Amino acid sequence: MAIAIGIDGVSKRYGDVQALGQVSLDIRAGEFFTLLGSSGCGKSTLLKLIGGFEAPDTGRLTFDGTDMARVPASRRPVNTVFQDLALFPHMSVGENVGYGLKLRGTAATERRRRVADALELVALGGFEDRDVSLMSGGQRQRVALARALIMEPGILLLDEPLTGLDERLRQQLRDEFGRLHKRTGATFVLVTHNQDEALTLSDRMAIMHQGRIVQTDTAEGFFSAPANGFVAQFLGLEPLLVPERVEDGRAIVAGQPIPVGEARPGAARPVVALRPDRLRLDASGTLELKVETVRFRGLSCDLRLSFSDGQTLTLSAPPEARHDHAVGQIVRIALAPDAALLIPPDDTATAGAQPAP
Amino acid sequence: MKTILSLMSLPVIAVLVLGAAPLCVVVVWSFWTWDPSTYWIRPELSLAGYAAIGEAGRWTVLLGTLFKAVLAASFCVVLAFPLAYAIRFLAGRRLALVLMALITIPFFTSYLIRAFSWRLVLGRTGPVNEALQSLGLIAEPLDWLLFSDFAIMVGFIASYLPFAAFPLILAMQRVEPSLLKAAQDLGAGFWRIVGSIVIPLTLSGSFAGFLFVFVMVIGSQTEVQMLGGAGAPIVSIMINDVMRVANFPLAFAISSVVLICVFGVLLAGNRIFGLARLFEGMSK
Numbered sequence: 001m002a003i004a005i006g007i008d009g010v011s012k013r014y015g016d017v018q019a020l021g022q023v024s025l026d027i028r029a030g031e032f033f034t035l036l037g038s039s040g041c042g043k044s045t046l047l048k049l050i051g052g053f054e055a056p057d058t059g060r061l062t063f064d065g066t067d068m069a070r071v072p073a074s075r076r077p078v079n080t081v082f083q084d085l086a087l088f089p090h091m092s093v094g095e096n097v098g099y100g101l102k103l104r105g106t107a108a109t110e111r112r113r114r115v116a117d118a119l120e121l122v123a124l125g126g127f128e129d130r131d132v133s134l135m136s137g138g139q140r141q142r143v144a145l146a147r148a149l150i151m152e153p154g155i156l157l158l159d160e161p162l163t164g165l166d167e168r169l170r171q172q173l174r175d176e177f178g179r180l181h182k183r184t185g186a187t188f189v190l191v192t193h194n195q196d197e198a199l200t201l202s203d204r205m206a207i208m209h210q211g212r213i214v215q216t217d218t219a220e221g222f223f224s225a226p227a228n229g230f231v232a233q234f235l236g237l238e239p240l241l242v243p244e245r246v247e248d249g250r251a252i253v254a255g256q257p258i259p260v261g262e263a264r265p266g267a268a269r270p271v272v273a274l275r276p277d278r279l280r281l282d283a284s285g286t287l288e289l290k291v292e293t294v295r296f297r298g299l300s301c302d303l304r305l306s307f308s309d310g311q312t313l314t315l316s317a318p319p320e321a322r323h324d325h326a327v328g329q330i331v332r333i334a335l336a337p338d339a340a341l342l343i344p345p346d347d348t349a350t351a352g353a354q355p356a357p
Numbered sequence: 358m359k360t361i362l363s364l365m366s367l368p369v370i371a372v373l374v375l376g377a378a379p380l381c382v383v384v385v386w387s388f389w390t391w392d393p394s395t396y397w398i399r400p401e402l403s404l405a406g407y408a409a410i411g412e413a414g415r416w417t418v419l420l421g422t423l424f425k426a427v428l429a430a431s432f433c434v435v436l437a438f439p440l441a442y443a444i445r446f447l448a449g450r451r452l453a454l455v456l457m458a459l460i461t462i463p464f465f466t467s468y469l470i471r472a473f474s475w476r477l478v479l480g481r482t483g484p485v486n487e488a489l490q491s492l493g494l495i496a497e498p499l500d501w502l503l504f505s506d507f508a509i510m511v512g513f514i515a516s517y518l519p520f521a522a523f524p525l526i527l528a529m530q531r532v533e534p535s536l537l538k539a540a541q542d543l544g545a546g547f548w549r550i551v552g553s554i555v556i557p558l559t560l561s562g563s564f565a566g567f568l569f570v571f572v573m574v575i576g577s578q579t580e581v582q583m584l585g586g587a588g589a590p591i592v593s594i595m596i597n598d599v600m601r602v603a604n605f606p607l608a609f610a611i612s613s614v615v616l617i618c619v620f621g622v623l624l625a626g627n628r629i630f631g632l633a634r635l636f637e638g639m640s641k
Contacts, residue, residue, distance in 0.1 A: 051542065053538055053541075053542075072541075073538070073541045073542055074541045074542070074543075074544050074545055074546055075544070078542070079542055079543065080538075080539070080542045082535050082538065082539055082542075083535075084533065084535050086533065086535035086536050086538065086539035087539075088536060088539070088540075088554060089536075089558070090557045090558055099540070099543050099545075099553075100543035100544050103543060103544040103545055103549060104544060147539075147543070148542075151543065151544075
């Protein structure tokens with residue numbers, strides 16, 4: 001049964017480092033939730049608190065409304081796929097996967113059957129007697145998944161599980177996570193610094209920075225309404241342009257108007273985030289920019305373009321465009337509707353003051 | 358390849374000349390014949406040395422020594438295990454270093470001094486008896502504290518604990534803390550984690566520690582002389598006594614038997630616990 005997680009005003013400090021500051025978050029039962037952020041942002045600490053490997057200094061952690069403060073890791077309905085996988089090197093694949101059931105006292109025949117099922121689930125059917133140290137990275141990953149899923153946890157925690165695998169395997173296993181989530185119906189909480197993983201898998205995600213949650217939203221929500229410049233930059237909604245002024249639905253950057261829709265209230269010095277996918281070269285476009293550099297990227301080429309005040313943006317064009325545009329040339333670009341968003345700046349010091357939705 | 362050979366030659370020669378060669382000589386000489394006219398041995402095959410082991414209760418000394426060695430080694434491993442566990446998983450970096458330094462303290466003074474200090478501690482008027490008396494637990498000083506097998510065992514453990522601790526610490530360092538967390542995550546409590554994860558993964562270290570202490574006790578003499586009762590027997594003292602009357606074939610025969618026992622334990626243990634595993638992956 002999927003379990004909802006309630007995190008209410010949780011703080012955690014290691015010596016001088018505030019790992020988590022007043023974090024509040026509700027993860028719904030059965031959802032695939034991702035904690036996204038760069039290293040040191042507190043996402044792994046939060047995962048450890050949910051798993052029971054650390055205790056919060058302040059605040060409350062609840063599973064389906066029940067306080068978990070006094071429940072040790074070994075008795076929580078949570079299982080974890082650890083970053084380094086933590087497979088037991090002195091046990092075979094089957095013994096690793098069956099370890100938890102053995103502790104529960106499941107009878108040997110029943111255990112054998114369920115181990116076989118769990119291995120089948122992760123496409124490792126018949127691997128029971130293999131030595132874990134002789135398996136490939138992807139296979140070891142699947143063993144770790146099977147070892148956690150065989151416990152039928154209400155919550156599955158995934159701590160950077162795809163780090164260190166090559167790109168093809170990452171994609172393969174990423175699809176696997178999605179499939180297993182649907183299949184098991186458990187609440188999945190993924191910690192990652194890789195936004196591709198986060199965006200493809202999550203129902204909702206939270207972006208963390210310096211021990212706080214900056215924004216919690218669906219994947220689409222982040223792109224239509226990033227909370228501030230930090231989030232926009234993290235997701236690649238670049239550049240962030242500083243406008244001279246903002247007037248009735250337009251931001252003026254270096255004398256040129258950019259339509260931004262309605263300005264959101266509350267931001268003192270808003271910035272303009274441009275979605276790179278909604279810009280294109282167009283002779284009848286509204287923005288006039290100078291070509292600074294042209295860089296060939298294989299399937300595309302990057303044009304770095306500058307405003308007259310020196311602010312720049314990077315535009316991805318078809319690879320042939322590198323022949324048509326010389327450095328110093330003036331080009332025009334067109335903005336699709338909703339290409340520009342007016343958002344609060346990346347004010348890291350006050351990022352935590354953003355109310356978590 | 359040439360460089361490797363020349364680099365290897367020195368340690369290999371050192372091991373052969375300093376270690377293996379004298380042992381071979383001892384074994385060979387144990388089969389030679391005692392010549393009373395020269396007070397030395399001559400190269401004629403004789404089993405008189407081995408036959409003499411069966412006399413004058415020498416067998417019981419041999420067996421008693423082996424028993425003491427097994428007992429002391431077991432105690433040391435049992436004490437060293439929680440120590441190594443604490444250093445690896447409980448102590449912070451600094452505390453771990455302090456603990457490791459403390460373990461080496463027995464090496465700072467001679468065995469003689471240490472054994473002698475235990476003689477004062479365990480004596481009739483020593484602090485142990487005084488404390489027990491002042492607590493009212495005993496009326497008269499305990500006599501068996503000193504000059505007894507108990508005192509010998511205390512001396513052994515105090516002297517040889519580090520030999521059990523270091524291989525165990527080495528083995529423990531190779532157990533990733535995440536394995537303990539994973540076991541906990543899957544429902545294991547503390548004792549289950551120790552029993553099903555930590556002990557199996559450190560068996561080679563435990564056995565190496567056991568073996569070191571075992572060998573040290575078999576070769577020991579000081580602790581027994583200082584802390585044991587009058588004429589308390591142990592193999593080293595027996596060999597000493599035999600040498601004093603210049604019965605070399607017997608001394609060599611006893612040594613050879615001890616040697617075979619030690620190698621037997623080593624081979625059996627390696628078979629069961631995989632000693633070599635302790636040094637696997639060290640170059641990583």
